[in-house]
Amino acid sequence: MKKYAVVTGASSGIGAEFAKRLAKEGYGLVLTARRGDRLKKIKKHVKTECEIITADLTKEIECYRLYHAVEDKPVAVWINNAGFGDCGKFKNGELQKEMDMLSVNVRAMHLLTKLALRKMERQKYGSILNVASCAGLMPAGPYMASYYATKSYVTSLTRAIAEELRSDGSPVYIGCLCPGPVDTEFNEVADVEFALKGISPSYCVRYALKKMKQRKKVIIPSLPVRLAMIFGRFLPEELYIRIAAHQQRRKKKL
Numbered sequence: 001m002k003k004y005a006v007v008t009g010a011s012s013g014i015g016a017e018f019a020k021r022l023a024k025e026g027y028g029l030v031l032t033a034r035r036g037d038r039l040k041k042i043k044k045h046v047k048t049e050c051e052i053i054t055a056d057l058t059k060e061i062e063c064y065r066l067y068h069a070v071e072d073k074p075v076a077v078w079i080n081n082a083g084f085g086d087c088g089k090f091k092n093g094e095l096q097k098e099m100d101m102l103s104v105n106v107r108a109m110h111l112l113t114k115l116a117l118r119k120m121e122r123q124k125y126g127s128i129l130n131v132a133s134c135a136g137l138m139p140a141g142p143y144m145a146s147y148y149a150t151k152s153y154v155t156s157l158t159r160a161i162a163e164e165l166r167s168d169g170s171p172v173y174i175g176c177l178c179p180g181p182v183d184t185e186f187n188e189v190a191d192v193e194f195a196l197k198g199i200s201p202s203y204c205v206r207y208a209l210k211k212m213k214q215r216k217k218v219i220i221p222s223l224p225v226r227l228a229m230i231f232g233r234f235l236p237e238e239l240y241i242r243i244a245a246h247q248q249r250r251k252k253k254l
């Protein structure tokens with residue numbers, strides 16, 4: 001029986017790469033994002049069944065529309081990847097952009113995780129990967145405060161669910177992907193420049209899928225970032241936050 005992979009935010013960057021790689025692994029695809037033209041290009045490129053659902057995940061009703069479209073399909077992989085960031089002082093940030101960020105990065109991810117998890121438990125198989133960020137493993141990110149906070153929600157929620165599933169002996173896997181900089185359109189949308197060199201979306205996704213199959217709960221696809229996260233645990237929190245602030249200021253010359 002053909003199994004399916006759902007990828008949110010599949011129109012560019014990490015999501016588009018997940019789509020291409022999962023197609024190569026033989027999954028049928030269900031791809032979603034707002035830019036349908038981009039999704040159509042990916043559909044042309046992949047040699048597998050591919051359904052496109054153009055949706056704005058800031059809207060709860062659109063999240064349900066996506067779910068209902070796949071409810072009856074055997075979905076083996078669900079990648080909650082859609083998300084974006086913003087940079088600058090919290091007091092100056094555009095409130096509507098931040099509310100939209102909370103809606104996509106937190107609310108849509110939360111809602112779709114619950115619906116996907118219930119469906120996969122009924123199926124008795126399936127893997128959910130929530131794309132967070134190494135920002136979600138750090139105590140706070142001044143000058144990108146809202147984005148860091150949204151990604152902390154993703155890592156906290158995902159790790160808690162993973163423990164519940166382990167304790168229940170559930171066949172369903174859940175994990176979070178926590179990359180450092182990846183070369184995508186993220187910077188353009190967030191209006192920043194990376195302070196550190198980014199990895200390619202292709203490396204990020206290959207690493208993520210390999211670790212997902214090993215059922216790793218927190219996936220960090222680059223050695224320097226893995227080391228930085230380990231080192232960070234030993235830093236006094238205030239110092240850690242100041243270092244994060246310094247890095248963020250360099251991104252936008254604040």
Ligand SMILES: NC(=O)c1ccc[n+]([C@@H]2O[C@H](COP(=O)([O-])OP(=O)(O)OC[C@H]3O[C@@H](n4cnc5c(N)ncnc54)[C@H](OP(=O)(O)O)[C@@H]3O)[C@@H](O)[C@H]2O)c1
Nearest residue numbers: 009011013014033034035057082083133181182184185186
């Ligand atoms: N690039 C990095 O350095 C980095 C590092 C750590 C984590 N991440 C995370 O990785 C994920 C993917 O980002 P990326 O780097 O690949 O950036 P990207 O190229 O800008 O891709 C973001 C994707 O999210 C979708 N999206 C944004 N708002 C949406 C909305 N309202 N409704 C539906 N889809 C929406 C976009 O599609 P449309 O615009 O077509 O709707 C796009 O497909 C994000 O969650 C991001 O936070 C990125």
